[in-house]
Amino acid sequence: MRGSLLVDNIGELVTNDIGGEGGPLGIRRHAAVLVEDGQVAWVGPARDAPAADRRIDAEGGAVLPGFVDSHAHLVFAGDRAAEFAARMAGEPYTGGGIRTTVGATRAASDDELRATVRRLRGEAMRQGTTTIEIKSGYGLTVADEARSLRIAAEFTEDTTFLGAHVVPAEYADRPDDYVGMVCGPMLAAAAPYARWIDVFCERGAFDVDHARAILACGQAVGLGVRVHANQLGPGPGVQLGVELGAASVDHCTHLTDADVDALASTGTTWVSGFELTTVATLLPGAEFSTRSPYPDARRLLDAGATVALATDCNPGSSYTSSMPFCIALAVREMRMTPAEAVWAATAGGAAALRRTDVGRLARGARADLVILDAPSHLHLAYRPGVPLIRQVLHNGVPQCRP
Numbered sequence: 001m002r003g004s005l006l007v008d009n010i011g012e013l014v015t016n017d018i019g020g021e022g023g024p025l026g027i028r029r030h031a032a033v034l035v036e037d038g039q040v041a042w043v044g045p046a047r048d049a050p051a052a053d054r055r056i057d058a059e060g061g062a063v064l065p066g067f068v069d070s071h072a073h074l075v076f077a078g079d080r081a082a083e084f085a086a087r088m089a090g091e092p093y094t095g096g097g098i099r100t101t102v103g104a105t106r107a108a109s110d111d112e113l114r115a116t117v118r119r120l121r122g123e124a125m126r127q128g129t130t131t132i133e134i135k136s137g138y139g140l141t142v143a144d145e146a147r148s149l150r151i152a153a154e155f156t157e158d159t160t161f162l163g164a165h166v167v168p169a170e171y172a173d174r175p176d177d178y179v180g181m182v183c184g185p186m187l188a189a190a191a192p193y194a195r196w197i198d199v200f201c202e203r204g205a206f207d208v209d210h211a212r213a214i215l216a217c218g219q220a221v222g223l224g225v226r227v228h229a230n231q232l233g234p235g236p237g238v239q240l241g242v243e244l245g246a247a248s249v250d251h252c253t254h255l256t257d258a259d260v261d262a263l264a265s266t267g268t269t270w271v272s273g274f275e276l277t278t279v280a281t282l283l284p285g286a287e288f289s290t291r292s293p294y295p296d297a298r299r300l301l302d303a304g305a306t307v308a309l310a311t312d313c314n315p316g317s318s319y320t321s322s323m324p325f326c327i328a329l330a331v332r333e334m335r336m337t338p339a340e341a342v343w344a345a346t347a348g349g350a351a352a353l354r355r356t357d358v359g360r361l362a363r364g365a366r367a368d369l370v371i372l373d374a375p376s377h378l379h380l381a382y383r384p385g386v387p388l389i390r391q392v393l394h395n396g397v398p399q400c401r402p
C-alpha cells in the first residue's frame with residue numbers, strides 16, 4: 001500500500017525501546033506512529049505527529065508490536081483430536097503420536113498441505129502474530145521434508161528443517177542410518193529452503209550424540225541452530241544448544257541449576273548481542289494441552305536468561321495458534337508479569353529468531369503492529385480468551401478491517 005499512514009489516538013504504545021523511558025516495554029502515552037513504505041517512519045507525541053495520507057484512529061486502544069511466534073509446526077495433514085481426548089481421560093503424552101501425523105502428511109497433496117498452512121497462518125495473523133517460524137518435521141523422507149520447507153517458505157522467511165523430529169517407523173531399528181540420511185541427502189534437499197535447523201533432543205527421539213552431529217551438519221551449510229530440549233524430562237539438550245551457540249532452546253520445562261546457569265551465562269541480547277545469546281523459548285500451550293507441569297519462567301528470568309514465548313502450534317501437543325492465550329498462561333501459570341510476558345511474545349521472539357526488524361516499534365522497524373480493543377497490554381492476560389485484537393498491520397498493511 002503506497003503513501004503514509006498515521007496511527008493515532010493510542011491509549012498506550014508499547015515500543016520495546018529499552019533506550020527510552022517507560023520501563024522494559026518502553027511504554028509511551030499520547031503517542032502516534034507514522035508508517036511509510038512498510039516501515040515505522042516516526043514515533044512520537046501525538047501533538048507533534050506529521051501529516052499523513054491516511055489515518056487509523058486507535059480509539060484509545062493499546063498498540064503493541066505484532067507478536068513474534070518463533071516456534072510453530074504448521075506443515076501437516078490430519079488432526080489428533082482423539083489422542084487429545086484420550087490424554088484428557090488420563091493417558092500420558094509420549095511424543096509417539098508424531099508418527100500418526102507423519103503418515104497423514106506423506107499421503108497429502110501439496111495443495112492440501114498449503115491450504116493448512118494458509119488457514120493456520122491466517123488464524124495466527126487475526127490474533128496478532130505478524131512473524132512466524134514454520135518447521136518441517138512431518139515428512140521425514142528426503143522428498144517430503146524438502147516439499148514441507150518449500151511450502152513453508154511461501155509463508156515465512158523463518159523456515160526450520162526438523163528432519164530430526166522423530167526416527168520414522170521404517171528406521172526404528174537403525175537410527176544411525178536415519179541420522180546419516182538426515183545429515184546427507186535430506187539436508188542437501190532441505191537447506192535451500194531453510195534458515196534454521198532443529199532437533200528433538202529427548203529420550204525416545206534423538207540422543208545428544210545424534211543431535212550434536214545433525215546440528216553440526218546444519219551449521220556447516222550455514223543454517224542457524226535451534227533445539228527442542230528438556231520438554232519431557234531433564235536431559236542434555238539445553239547444554240548442547242548453549243555449546244553450539246543456538247539462537248534458542250525451546251520448551252525448557254525440566255531444567256537443572258546448571259542448565260539455568262548456562263542459559264543465563266549467554267546473557268541478554270542488549271548486553272551480549274544477538275550472536276551470543278541463547279534464548280529460552282517457553283511453550284506453555286504444550287503443557288496446557290498435555291496436562292503437564294509448566295516451565296519455571298520466574299527462575300530463568302531471575303537468573304538473567306532471555307525468555308521468549310511461542311505457541312508450538314502443532315496437531316498433537318499444542319494445537320493453538322494464539323499468542324494472547326500463551327501470554328495469559330505465562331502470567332497465570334509461569335509467574336511472569338504481564339509486561340514480561342508481552343515482551344517475551346514480541347521482542348523475545350525476535351531475539352529467538354535473531355531479528356532486529358520485528359518485535360519492536362521504532363523508526364526503521366517493520367510496520368507490524370496490533371491495536372487492542374483494550375486500553376493496556378495488561379488486558380491480554382487480565383481478559384483471557386477474549387478476542388482483543390481489533391486491527392493488525394503487517395508490513396504497514398491493515399489485515400482485519402480496512
Ligand SMILES: [Zn+2]
Nearest residue numbers: 071073228312
Ligand atoms: Zn515443537
